[in-house]
Amino acid sequence: MAECLNSKQEVDNVKCGICLSAFTKPILLDCFHIYCTPCVTKLVEGKETLICPLCRAVHILPDKGVGGLSLYPYVQEGSPPKSNVKIICQMCNTENNAISNCIDCNSKMCVECSSYHLKHNIFKSHKTETIEIECTDIIPPETKVPKPDTCEIHNIEFSLYCESCNRAICKECVTQNHKFHKCEPIMFQTNRRRDLLRSAISVIKSKIAGIDQEREMSKYTENNHYKQCRLWKEEIRSHTQKSKETVCKIMDLLADVNLTKIDEIQKQEIKSLINFQDVLETKKLSLQCLLRSTEDIVKRSCGGELLNGYAFLYQTLSNAVKEDNQLEVFAPQFCFGNQLDHKHIENCFGFVKRGERPNIIGAMNSHIYSLPNICGAIEWKKIHSDSFKTVLSLFGVCEDKAWILHEDTWSGDYIQLHSVKGSDLGCQIPRDNAEQILRATQNELWVKSDIVIKKITVGINSNQEEIVRLVEFAGTNCFLIDDNCIVAYSVEGKFFHEVNIDQDWPVNIDETTLKTIPVEEKLAAFVTEKPFRITQTLSKHIILTCKDKVITLDRNYMIYNIHEKKGSEFRGICGDPYGNIFIVDYNSSKICLFNSNGDFLHYVSVQGLSNIVDITRDSVGNIWLANQSSNVHIYSYL
Known part of the structure; x- marks a missing residue:
């Protein structure tokens, strides 16, 4: 351009x-x-x-x-x-404007000449530039x-920033919904965020410059690729000629060997024939002599002599008749070999394949541009923290409240609704073997219990409704994506289960509602335990955490990116409207910031936290963190 x-x-x-x-x-x-x-x-x-x-x-x-x-x-x-x-174009006589330049021909070209240049076999390998x-x-x-923004409720221009709610408000809002919130003039926050965005823009510009450099490198690689392909084509033609000559030599050699072998067989068998003929000649003379002597005895001997020598003479004649010589000649016979098979010739000749791809971890992480993110540039500010007597296993956040799944040896297992300040709101339901909370509002819960996913309605008329029942869910962690799709990974079977629940409940399991997607061997080798979390990003990628790996997949569950750090244990995941992905590292007690493509950007500074188990975000925009010591910490961030 x-x-x-x-x-x-x-x-x-x-x-x-x-x-x-x-x-x-x-x-x-x-x-x-x-x-x-x-x-x-x-x-x-x-x-x-x-x-x-x-x-x-x-x-x-x-x-x-x-x-x-x-x-x-x-x-x-x-x-x-x-x-x-x-x-002006230098290739034709028309006075058309030139749009490209051929470096090899050193000539400017118009649209038509440039198109012809690219199609012609002689000029196809020439390098052109815009x-x-x-x-x-x-x-x-x-x-x-731009016109100034105004408050939708009071129709007054925004002049203040509410730090607790992380939003712009007007002067009237301060006296009403944000009366006890910490506020400051909007100009300060606007300037700070403009500075952050300018910093991000400068990195984007540097990334564009880096892309230009990579584009130039790709052009250099393209030229080398053309050169390498031409060399291999010449090598294949030369190899073909050599193979033909080799095959012809082998054929001639085999023919000579077989012809020599025929001569040897012929010589042996001719000798056998001559010997047989000699034996027959000797046999003939023997019989002729026996015949002459026998005839003389019969004609000239007296009766007594004939009677005394009859038995022996008759036996001699009988034995002479019975004796027989057989001719054994083995003429040469050519046995044709197996027919020349295409696959056999291909194995002998060789075949072309793609070169080895680089290691996917190194390839994906070799060019990562660290974008100064709004969330990571400023430390989070703690709103509230509270401690629970029971062990926190999982929580589902709705608005500024949270359903917390408790495991208590003394008081039993239950799911309880808490406020943003940690106080019990008086809404408690039996756990009923619930393992996970998939979706939560103030009056509704979607939970997984063994092989069943069910909806629990909380209120005056509390009831339960089965959403889907699937044997393959047993022993797996299930996650909700796209609002109507439940995903689970089977470590033993090495495949993903994807259940579409966008229909009447309970869902009838058939080919239209259940998909079983086998995974590639490389992914199966990485995911040796059931994933702690699976979520979908704004860019429609699937991110899962498993031990010391954060694996990003495309929507077909093929590996897109892998982040691995030895000694880490990645667990909870949550995202925000900007495309940021927060993942907690249990072993290092850190929060890692990723973009929606699964690229690691940097760590988010959160002081005073250790052994973080899970992370989630409420509809107001606050971040909820839970650690192993049954503490829940709530933060707001810019």
């Missing part, structure tokens, strides 16, 4: 991510990517959701459709600036001054 400069100052040359042109009525999505309204309208035609073409984030369209999306007020509509510099046009007399667009 051509880049315009004016007096070495940057000009806003960001284009629509769909049409790659200047914005027309730009729309700002929740993922902070900007597109033209006509482009978005065409993209979501006939759909209820919008998938961002750049980051693949899924956005649900409002009731008004595209018209209900937020407009981006900081970009002026219009066409891109025109250049007063014209570069022509950068230098523009002058560019008048930057005027920036619109």
Whole structure:
């Protein structure tokens, strides 16, 4: 893309991510990517959701459709600036503008010549680059001054910041809902957050510079790849010729061996034939002599002599008749070998395969850009902490309250509702073998108990409703993602169970509601115990914690990223609306900050905590932490 400069100052040359042109009525999505309204309208035609073409984030369209999306007020509509510099194509006689330059030919090319250049076999390997046009007399667009935000309740401009609620308020709000909260002028917090965002922006710029460097390296790798492929093609052709010659030599050698063997067999058998003929000749002479003497005895002997010698003479004649010589000749016979099989020839000749990929852990973590995150830049501020007599095993937070799962030898097992200050709100239900709390509101709980996931309604008419029953859930940890999908991992079977519960309860288990996804061998080798937590990020990745590994998967449960730290034990996970992922490290008593792609960014400073077991976030935005000593700590963060 051509880049315009004016007096070495940057000009806003960001284009629509769909049409790659200047914005027309730009729309700002929740993922902070900007597109033209006509482009978005065409993209979501006939759909209820919008998938961002750049980051693949899924956005649900409002009731008004595209018209209900937020407009981006900081970009002026219009066409891109025109250049007063014209570069003519050097490949053809037309006076078309040149758009690219062939380094090998040292010639400027227009669109048609550039297209022909890329298609022709002779020029296909040439290296081309986009022509950068230098523009002058560019008048930057005027920036619109945004209107001040006002309170929806009192219609008064925001002037204060409530530290307890982590939100902007007006002067009237202080006297009502935020009467006892700690507040300060909004200007201070605004400036602090602007500084944090500027710091993050500077890192993004450095990341863009790093991407440019990687792009140049990829071009260098591309050229080397072309060169390596050409060398291998020549090597294969040479190998083919050598293989043909080798095969022909082997064939000739085998033919000579077989011909020599035929000569040897022929020589042996001819000798046998000659010997047999000699034996027959001797036998003939023997019989002729016997015949002559016998005939003389019969004709000339007297009666007594004939009678006395009859028995012996007759026996001699009988034996001579019975004696017989057999001819044994073994003529050579050529036995054809096995037919030349394609697979056998391929094994002998060789075959092409991809080179070995680098180790996935090193590949994923070799280029991580540490983005100064809003949550990690400032230490969290403690709102409240409380200690429980019973052992805290799990908690489900709803608004500013929490359902806490207790295990008490003396008073029995139960699930109890507590306030933000830790006080008992008087709402307690039997545990009933509940192992996990999957979802919680003030009046409703989704819990897992052995192979059953059920909904418990708390109130005047408390009741229980079975959501789904699955034998494969036994001995696993189940987690809720996408609001209507329950996921569990089987260590023994080495596959994920995914149950769709978006229908009438109890769910009927069949091919449409239950998916069993086998995992690749590498993932099965990493996950040797049942995952402590599984969650889904804003970028639609699946993150799970298992011992000293944080494993990020795509939505097809294929490995996307792996973070491993020896000596750690990663447990609880929670996310926030900004895409941050907080994961507690039980052994090091730290909270690790990851982005939604599973890249480790840095540690979050939280003082005075040890052996952190679990972490979650309430709807107000506060972070709840639980440690092994049955303490619950509540923090707010910027």
